[in-house]
Amino acid sequence: xxxxxxxxxxxxxxxxxxxxxxxxxxxxxxxxxxxxxxxxxxxxxxxxxxxxxxxxxxxxxxxxxxxxxxxxxxxxxxxxxxxxxxxxxxxxxxxxxxxxxxxxxxxxxxxxxxxxxxxxxxxxxxxxxxxxxxxxxxxxxxxxxxxxxxxxxxxxxxxxxxxxxxxxxxxxxxxxxxxxxxxxxxxxxxxxxxxxxxxxxxxxxxxxxxxxxxxxxxxxxxxxxxxxxxxxxxxxxxxxxxxxxxxxxxxxxxxxxxxxxxxxxxxxxxxxxxxxxxxxxxxxxxxxxxxxxxxxxxxxxxxxxxxxxxxxxxxxxxxxxxxxxxxxxxxxxxxxxxxxxxxxxxxxxxxxxxxxxxxxxxxxxxxxxxxxxxxxxxxxxxxxxxxxxxxxxxxxxxxxxxxxxxxxxxxxxxxxxxxxxxxxxxxxxxxxxxxxxxxxxxxxxxxxxxxxxxxxxxxxxxxxxxxxxxxxxxxxxxxxxxxxxxxxxxxxxxxxxxxxxxxxxxx
Amino acid sequence: xxxxxxxxxxxxxxxxxxxxxxxxxxxxxxxxxxxxxxxxxxxxxxxxxxxxxxxxxxxxxxxxxxxxxxxxxxxxxxxxxxxxxxxxxxxxxxxxxxxxxxxxxxxxxxxxxxxxxxxxxxxxxxxxxxxxxxxxxxxxxxxxxxxxxxxxxxxxxxxxxxxxxxxxxxxxxxxxxxxxxxxxxxxxxxxxxxxxxxxxxxxxxxxxxxxxxxxxxxxxxxxxxxxxxxxxxxxxxxxxxxxxxxxxxxxxxxxxxxxxxxxxxxxxxxxxxxxxxxxxxxxxxxxxxxxxxxxxxxxxxxxxxxxxxxxxxxxxxxxxxxxxxxxxxxxxxxxxxxxxxxxxxxxxxxxxxxxxxxxxxxxxxxxxxxxxxxxxxxxxxxxxxxxxxxxxxxxxxxxxxxxxxxxxxxxxxxxxxxxxxxxxxxxxxxxxxxxxxxxxxxxxxxxxxxxxxxxxxxxxxxxxxxxxxxxxx
Numbered sequence: 001x002x003x004x005x006x007x008x009x010x011x012x013x014x015x016x017x018x019x020x021x022x023x024x025x026x027x028x029x030x031x032x033x034x035x036x037x038x039x040x041x042x043x044x045x046x047x048x049x050x051x052x053x054x055x056x057x058x059x060x061x062x063x064x065x066x067x068x069x070x071x072x073x074x075x076x077x078x079x080x081x082x083x084x085x086x087x088x089x090x091x092x093x094x095x096x097x098x099x100x101x102x103x104x105x106x107x108x109x110x111x112x113x114x115x116x117x118x119x120x121x122x123x124x125x126x127x128x129x130x131x132x133x134x135x136x137x138x139x140x141x142x143x144x145x146x147x148x149x150x151x152x153x154x155x156x157x158x159x160x161x162x163x164x165x166x167x168x169x170x171x172x173x174x175x176x177x178x179x180x181x182x183x184x185x186x187x188x189x190x191x192x193x194x195x196x197x198x199x200x201x202x203x204x205x206x207x208x209x210x211x212x213x214x215x216x217x218x219x220x221x222x223x224x225x226x227x228x229x230x231x232x233x234x235x236x237x238x239x240x241x242x243x244x245x246x247x248x249x250x251x252x253x254x255x256x257x258x259x260x261x262x263x264x265x266x267x268x269x270x271x272x273x274x275x276x277x278x279x280x281x282x283x284x285x286x287x288x289x290x291x292x293x294x295x296x297x298x299x300x301x302x303x304x305x306x307x308x309x310x311x312x313x314x315x316x317x318x319x320x321x322x323x324x325x326x327x328x329x330x331x332x333x334x335x336x337x338x339x340x341x342x343x344x345x346x347x348x349x350x351x352x353x354x355x356x357x358x359x360x361x362x363x364x365x366x367x368x369x370x371x372x373x374x375x376x377x378x379x380x381x382x383x384x385x386x387x388x389x390x391x392x393x394x395x396x397x398x399x400x401x402x403x404x405x406x407x408x409x410x411x412x413x414x415x416x417x418x419x420x421x422x423x424x425x426x427x428x429x430x431x432x433x434x435x436x437x438x439x440x441x442x443x444x445x446x447x448x449x450x451x452x453x454x455x456x457x458x459x460x461x462x463x464x465x466x467x468x469x470x471x472x473x474x475x476x477x478x479x480x481x482x483x484x485x486x487x488x489x490x491x492x493x494x495x496x497x498x499x500x501x502x503x504x505x506x507x
Numbered sequence: 508x509x510x511x512x513x514x515x516x517x518x519x520x521x522x523x524x525x526x527x528x529x530x531x532x533x534x535x536x537x538x539x540x541x542x543x544x545x546x547x548x549x550x551x552x553x554x555x556x557x558x559x560x561x562x563x564x565x566x567x568x569x570x571x572x573x574x575x576x577x578x579x580x581x582x583x584x585x586x587x588x589x590x591x592x593x594x595x596x597x598x599x600x601x602x603x604x605x606x607x608x609x610x611x612x613x614x615x616x617x618x619x620x621x622x623x624x625x626x627x628x629x630x631x632x633x634x635x636x637x638x639x640x641x642x643x644x645x646x647x648x649x650x651x652x653x654x655x656x657x658x659x660x661x662x663x664x665x666x667x668x669x670x671x672x673x674x675x676x677x678x679x680x681x682x683x684x685x686x687x688x689x690x691x692x693x694x695x696x697x698x699x700x701x702x703x704x705x706x707x708x709x710x711x712x713x714x715x716x717x718x719x720x721x722x723x724x725x726x727x728x729x730x731x732x733x734x735x736x737x738x739x740x741x742x743x744x745x746x747x748x749x750x751x752x753x754x755x756x757x758x759x760x761x762x763x764x765x766x767x768x769x770x771x772x773x774x775x776x777x778x779x780x781x782x783x784x785x786x787x788x789x790x791x792x793x794x795x796x797x798x799x800x801x802x803x804x805x806x807x808x809x810x811x812x813x814x815x816x817x818x819x820x821x822x823x824x825x826x827x828x829x830x831x832x833x834x835x836x837x838x839x840x841x842x843x844x845x846x847x848x849x850x851x852x853x854x855x856x857x858x859x860x861x862x863x864x865x866x867x868x869x870x871x872x873x874x875x876x877x878x879x880x881x882x883x884x885x886x887x888x889x890x891x892x893x894x895x896x897x898x899x900x901x902x903x904x905x906x907x908x909x910x911x912x913x914x915x916x917x918x919x920x921x922x923x924x925x926x927x928x929x930x931x932x933x934x935x936x937x938x939x940x941x942x943x944x945x946x947x948x949x950x951x952x953x954x955x956x957x958x959x960x961x962x963x964x965x966x967x968x969x970x971x972x973x974x975x976x977x978x979x980x
Binding site: 077148161169177182189 | 822864868879884885886894895897898902910914916917921924925927928965966970973
């Protein structure tokens with residue numbers, strides 16, 4: 001357990017963050033009215049968010065160890081422990097999850113009218129499993145939460161989703177589950193070779209190349225579907241379009257990050273040799289995703305679909321950053337995971353707000369609303385600019401880091417990714433142009449009300465983060481340096497002989 | 508003192524006699540059911556109280572140890588749960604209900620005797636007591652549609668059953684011929700030196716056949732979907748759940764004869780496991796009748812359980828027992844919903860579950876838990892069981908088997924999910940809300956809680972199962 005710094009706070013902070021939403025969910029069925037359920041869910045998520053801030057203030061950025069650790073035996077016969085802890089990689093993701101959840105509750109305040117109690121129940125279950133996934137340091141705990149999360153997410157889409165909810169929810173479930181069944185076999189294989197399910201104890205061990213290859217492929221399938229990387233992305237637009245606003249936000253902001261988090265936490269440190277072997281393919285897939293996502297987004301008429309495809313492109317940048325395997329690339333990727341969570345989450349909120357007013361997500365139906373809802377389009381503009389990585393916004397910092405990291409290693413590959421950034425500008429500006437100055441084809445929009453105080457409260461914190469990370473990313477970057485350095489060491493880039501295949505594929 | 512050792516069996520026997528006398532006189536409606544529930548609960552309590560009892564009865568033909576008592580306890584608890592899960596018994600005519608419950612109790616008695624039997628003859632007689640009672644229960648269903656489908660099922664059931672019994676008897680005759688003994692504890696050392704003798708392997712393989720039939724392992728599975736479909740919902744609930752516990756118990760007992768060296772047997776078990784998984788899961792994909800689907804899924808689950816037997820080791824056996832306990836709970840939860848949703852005891856189609864969420868949130872939730880658990884999604888019992896089975900099989904070096912099993916998990920998700928989909932996002936049309944009996948509500952809450960608890964805290968059950976397996980090895 002030399003990788004774990006046991007929590008010194010005097011109380012099990014991470015366990016509280018994980019189980020408080022679950023306890024809150026258990027209370028929900030006792031509540032009478034829908035409004036009580038809304039307020040209760042809001043109180044619980046805010047409490048979790050406030051508590052989680054301590055993670056940041058008590059985090060020691062100079063250490064690469066897992067902090068706030070807790071460990072206790074769970075299933076003794078199989079050496080399974082309940083072990084949790086966060087390091088520089090997972091800290092920001094946990095914080096993003098906890099801070100985003102109150103906004104999701106607020107965002108569903110009016111949108112969800114039927115079965116509110118059950119909706120909030122699912123949201124709180126989601127929070128438990130999402131925080132748990134990022135904090136878990138035991139592979140079985142991780143897998144249990146990773147899979148268990150599918151159930152509330154499935155219900156969110158299947159019950160409160162749009163017209164094609166059955167198709168979308170089943171596709172989502174089947175894709176993600178089918179991807180992760182082999183993960184289970186890989187986990188068992190790792191357990192039998194190391195005698196433990198502890199994730200950090202599995203890192204940096206001398207596995208044979210063939211074993212690493214098999215484990216890497218099992219990992220890769222599970223995580224690439226979750227990200228989603230280019231050929232595995234087809235579940236994403238369907239799920240995004242049909243999910244209710246809060247579901248889309250959670251899906252885009254947190255669930256997609258689990259795939260990239262998986263790459264960082266498992267692929268790189270546990271199977272470094274296989275990672276280097278497959279690296280060229282993964283990198284080119286990332287570039288393909290960036291371009292493909294961009295071109296497809298350009299052709300969309302449905303705003304949610306547009307943002308969904310833009311996610312494919314943005315996540316391509318993240319995987320690009322991860323697999324260039326240098327400090328700048330990986331730090332940029334982690335930051336970009338955060339940025340994508342903030343920006344895309346905000347954009348989905350924006351689309352949801354329009355949908356609540358016009359009951360349409362069609363770009364044409366929303367054309368020219370800029371005249372009637374000025375506050376709304378202001379927010380929308382900033383988030384769109386952030387999405388296309390405009391300088392001064394958060395995504396610029398992230399994409400810049402990723403690209404500078406990748407140019408340092410693979411020039412041609414990085415050059416191929418550049419059009420992705422241009423495409424992002426094209427599809428985002430196209431959407432903005434239509435919505436704000438799209439002419440007067442929709443005169444019935446004259447009666448639209450601008451954002452209410454509640455909606456401003458949802459978007460304003462996200463706006464703050466857009467500029468904060470855009471202008472002063474240091475507080476976010478500082479916490480990850482030590483962990484990323486250690487990760488790169490574990491991935492063995494410095495010591496290893498240059499991989500021959502990579503040199504063949506990169507001129 | 509010896510009477511206490513035999514208490515659960517005595518309770519069931521007395522209960523059976525009581526039901527028999529009830530069937531002779533005019534009786535009040537509902538009395539047989541209440542009586543049977545009482546008997547089942549009393550037997551469960553008796554088993555739990557004698558969990559750590561030890562001893563032999565009837566000139567060593569009957570053995571009480573932790574293994575037998577644990578299996579009895581699960582059997583009786585499953586019997587009680589099956590009774591509470593199906594409250595109304597609408598599929599069976601009012602005037603033969605006393606007889607129905609009489610045979611149900613006898614069948615449970617047979618299963619309870621089965622797990623305690625210390626020699627092949629006792630085992631055979633108990634198995635037949637249990638089986639023949641079940642054969643009779645199937646045609647007791649009302650013939651509302653006039654299709655006489657229950658008769659067809661009953662004939663299939665009995666024919667396949669008798670054939671399987673024949674195979675088993677043949678195997679047993681070999682065992683006796685080779686060793687000159689029929690008691691288990693003498694068979695084990697006597698067989699060990701002749702493990703490379705093909706006759707010994709054939710003997711064990713064929714003896715296993717009788718229990719493959721009960722557990723619906725390929726190739727003794729043909730009856731399952733038809734019988735589930737043809738029998739009344741309540742009967743199917745019983746057939747699908749309780750006998751499988753005893754079957755796993757006896758499979759463990761007989762497979763342990765081949766421990767630790769039975770490479771041929773391992774190959775056979777592994778092949779049957781793979782066939783069961785693929786056959787069950789692929790056939791279940793296209794079913795529209797829920798009971799039929801559960802029948803095929805049961806074949807697949809039998810395949811998963813075989814993963815534990817393949818290892819021929821203590822952990823594998825214990826895990827198989829854990830899995831069957833979990834399966835008992837999951838399948839009963841599933842049948843509870845089938846029984847509650849069924850109109851006048853008719854069969855339930857997947858489309859009948861449409862919008863169940865609006866008609867009865869509790870039933871829909873129970874159904875979802877049951878389906879997700881059977882699909883092997885955490886945090887339910889099905890996942891933990893599968894996970895431990897896979898670990899045991901991987902540890903014993905059966906990596907291809909593990910991969911086939913996880914691929915099967917992915918296949919099976921689809922049909923389980925279709926049921927959940929119907930319940931949660933289907934349109935109920937003009938189906939009215941469902942009135943659920945309080946006892947059914949309690950049973951469904953209990954089954955749900957147990958499914959989760961088994962999945963989250965498997966340690967205790969696994970420890971006791973391991974200890975029990977040690978008692979017979």
